[in-house]
Amino acid sequence: MSVLLKVERLDKFFGGVKALVGVDIDVKTDEILGVIGPNGAGKTTLFNVVTGFEPPTRGSVFFDGHEITQRPVYRVCQLGIARTFQNIRLFGQMSVIDNVMVGMHSELKTSLLGIILHLRSHMSKEKGAYLKAMKILDFLGLHEVVTELSSNLPYGMQRKVEIARALSSDPKLLLLDEPSAGMNPQEALELMALIGEIRKLGPAVVVIEHNMQVVMGISDRIVVLNFGEKICEGTPEQVQNTPCVIEAYLGKEEESDASGN
Amino acid sequence: MQGSRSFFPKSLFFFIAALFIPLAITNDYHLRVVNMVVLYSIVALSINLIVGFSGQLDFGRSAFVGVGAYWSAIMMQRFGFPFLPAFLSAGMICALVGAGLGLLCRKSSFDYLTLITIGFNEMCRLIFLNWQSVTNGAMGLRKVPPPVIFGYVFDTNVRYFYFSLILLSLCYVLIRRITESKLGRAFQAIRDDPIAAAYSGISVPDYKVLNFAVGSFFTGIAGSAMVHYTQYASPYNYTLDESIYILQMVILGGLGSLPGSILGTALLVILPEISRTFYEYRLASVGLLMVFMMMWAPNGILGRQGVGEKVIGLARFLPVRRKAPQEKGRGVS
Numbered sequence: 001m002s003v004l005l006k007v008e009r010l011d012k013f014f015g016g017v018k019a020l021v022g023v024d025i026d027v028k029t030d031e032i033l034g035v036i037g038p039n040g041a042g043k044t045t046l047f048n049v050v051t052g053f054e055p056p057t058r059g060s061v062f063f064d065g066h067e068i069t070q071r072p073v074y075r076v077c078q079l080g081i082a083r084t085f086q087n088i089r090l091f092g093q094m095s096v097i098d099n100v101m102v103g104m105h106s107e108l109k110t111s112l113l114g115i116i117l118h119l120r121s122h123m124s125k126e127k128g129a130y131l132k133a134m135k136i137l138d139f140l141g142l143h144e145v146v147t148e149l150s151s152n153l154p155y156g157m158q159r160k161v162e163i164a165r166a167l168s169s170d171p172k173l174l175l176l177d178e179p180s181a182g183m184n185p186q187e188a189l190e191l192m193a194l195i196g197e198i199r200k201l202g203p204a205v206v207v208i209e210h211n212m213q214v215v216m217g218i219s220d221r222i223v224v225l226n227f228g229e230k231i232c233e234g235t236p237e238q239v240q241n242t243p244c245v246i247e248a249y250l251g252k253e254e255e256s257d258a259s260g261n
Numbered sequence: 262m263q264g265s266r267s268f269f270p271k272s273l274f275f276f277i278a279a280l281f282i283p284l285a286i287t288n289d290y291h292l293r294v295v296n297m298v299v300l301y302s303i304v305a306l307s308i309n310l311i312v313g314f315s316g317q318l319d320f321g322r323s324a325f326v327g328v329g330a331y332w333s334a335i336m337m338q339r340f341g342f343p344f345l346p347a348f349l350s351a352g353m354i355c356a357l358v359g360a361g362l363g364l365l366c367r368k369s370s371f372d373y374l375t376l377i378t379i380g381f382n383e384m385c386r387l388i389f390l391n392w393q394s395v396t397n398g399a400m401g402l403r404k405v406p407p408p409v410i411f412g413y414v415f416d417t418n419v420r421y422f423y424f425s426l427i428l429l430s431l432c433y434v435l436i437r438r439i440t441e442s443k444l445g446r447a448f449q450a451i452r453d454d455p456i457a458a459a460y461s462g463i464s465v466p467d468y469k470v471l472n473f474a475v476g477s478f479f480t481g482i483a484g485s486a487m488v489h490y491t492q493y494a495s496p497y498n499y500t501l502d503e504s505i506y507i508l509q510m511v512i513l514g515g516l517g518s519l520p521g522s523i524l525g526t527a528l529l530v531i532l533p534e535i536s537r538t539f540y541e542y543r544l545a546s547v548g549l550l551m552v553f554m555m556m557w558a559p560n561g562i563l564g565r566q567g568v569g570e571k572v573i574g575l576a577r578f579l580p581v582r583r584k585a586p587q588e589k590g591r592g593v594s
Binding site: 082108 | 442449464
């Protein structure tokens with residue numbers, strides 16, 4: 001397995017706040033990498049910097065043989081990175097199918113002339129995009145709401161539409177930011193199964209997750225961040241038994257003793 | 262995409278019905294009002310493309326109407342261009358100016374873009390007013406020649422009606438095609454969530470510029486068509502008040518709804534003509550209407566979840582309620 005995404009010595013400071021300090025991460029093709037850490041550990045910032053939404057203070061990011069450190073978001077995404085957001089970001093006034101078709105924006109190459117003259121090449125591409133979007137929505141069990149306004153859907157479905165939109169561009173790397181946030185245990189289990197299915201479609205997945213059951217269940221490897229630093233990396237079993245991870249989540253043993261007394 | 266198939270017969274029906282308007286309306290003055298509705302509808306459609314679909318609140322649209330009008334009037338009057346080149350170049354020039362304005366607004370957020378467009382409107386008005394040698398200043402350009410296409414002169418109200426109706430239909434079809442394509446989806450994505458749009462591979466600043474250019478093209482040709490109809494270009498026609506008034510047509514009809522833009526235009530052009538009293542207070546009364554619309558029906562008449570859908574929903578709701586007890590009764594017996 002080759003390395004798909006390589007993050008090298010990444011620093012991101014917001015004034016005096018150190019959101020990321022010297023983070024090194026490799027993501028291999030075909031793997032699911034979990035990113036965990038307490039609130040404010042820099043997980044979402046990592047996604048933002050990797051995708052070019054925020055420039056890094058230092059360090060570099062390589063994706064699929066390209067350096068993408070200084071590229072704007074849309075160019076990074078055209079290379080094959082897609083993401084979902086911690087607080088859902090859908091196109092609220094557009095239908096579900098249109099939301100998904102927006103995701104295919106960069107692969108639909110049509111000219112203004114083709115659009116206004118309804119040239120056959122344009123129409124067939126548009127039709128192809130429509131069918132592909134329907135297929136993805138079928139896959140995610142959303143075929144009944146394709147014409148619904150996305151803002152009218154319940155929360156869980158909105159999450160799925162977001163995943164559908166991310167998948168529609170056939171990404172090589174999918175970044176999921178807390179996909180199970182706000183879901184009940186049953187829904188979280190379904191989500192686990194879904195991420196397993198997505199992996200079969202091809203993309204490598206990096207998932208930020210607070211639900212330990214989900215992240216331990218699906219990840220091949222896990223990276224633990226705390227105060228912007230990578231404190232641990234390994235398989236779920238290794239990570240679970242590492243003292244510094246337990247310390248980051250539960251605090252030091254002496255401290256808990258002291259508070260107990 | 263699916264919409265175009267089911268929608269087309271309906272709009273075709275309206276087009277055919279509209280062809281008979283000059284038979285029904287023989288009064289010259291009434292037909293003149295209808296012509297203004299048709300011409301303003303093109304402007305409203307172009308505004309809808311920018312404000313309704315792309316979410317860029319543009320308060321300076323009448324400046325583009327003015328640029329298109331003055332350009333094609335001057336081309337024909339001073340330089341003796343034939344109508345079609347003058348007319349199309351007016352659209353092109355407006356697209357260029359629009360792209361330029363879009364480039365200025367590339368990175369500015371919503372509110373600043375609005376301020377820039379207000380400034381642009383004022384700037385254009387002052388240029389029209391003060392560039393004596395070209396625009397004839399406050400006197401305006403008189404006796405702008407009527408359109409001549411392949412030797413056919415559109416000089417009567419009836420002839421001009423057909424000219425502007427065909428123009429409106431063309432613009433309508435083109436704008437609908439744009440909004441139903443990848444381009445239109447990108448515009449709407451930028452309106453709803455620019456960040457998620459960027460993450461879908463859309464270059465948000467570039468698409469804003471493109472949106473301004475395409476929208477301004479349509480505004481420009483509408484401006485040109487208007488000036489050859491009224492045969493008079495005055496700097497007092499292209500003010501901020503006028504911009505706001507046209508914007509209200511779009512909002513009343515429903516942002517994001519193309520038929521809505523035509524309906525809103527019809528209402529706001531015809532109402533002031535029905536009573537002169539209304540005309541005197543038109544800005545005040547339309548302003549009041551806007552306040553109520555924003556409070557109770559922000560999506561306008563034909564917008565998504567607007568007044569129209571509510572009324573239809575209500576109409577559907579009534580028979581269902583009547584039917585339900587009957588079925589229940591049958592089930593019991």
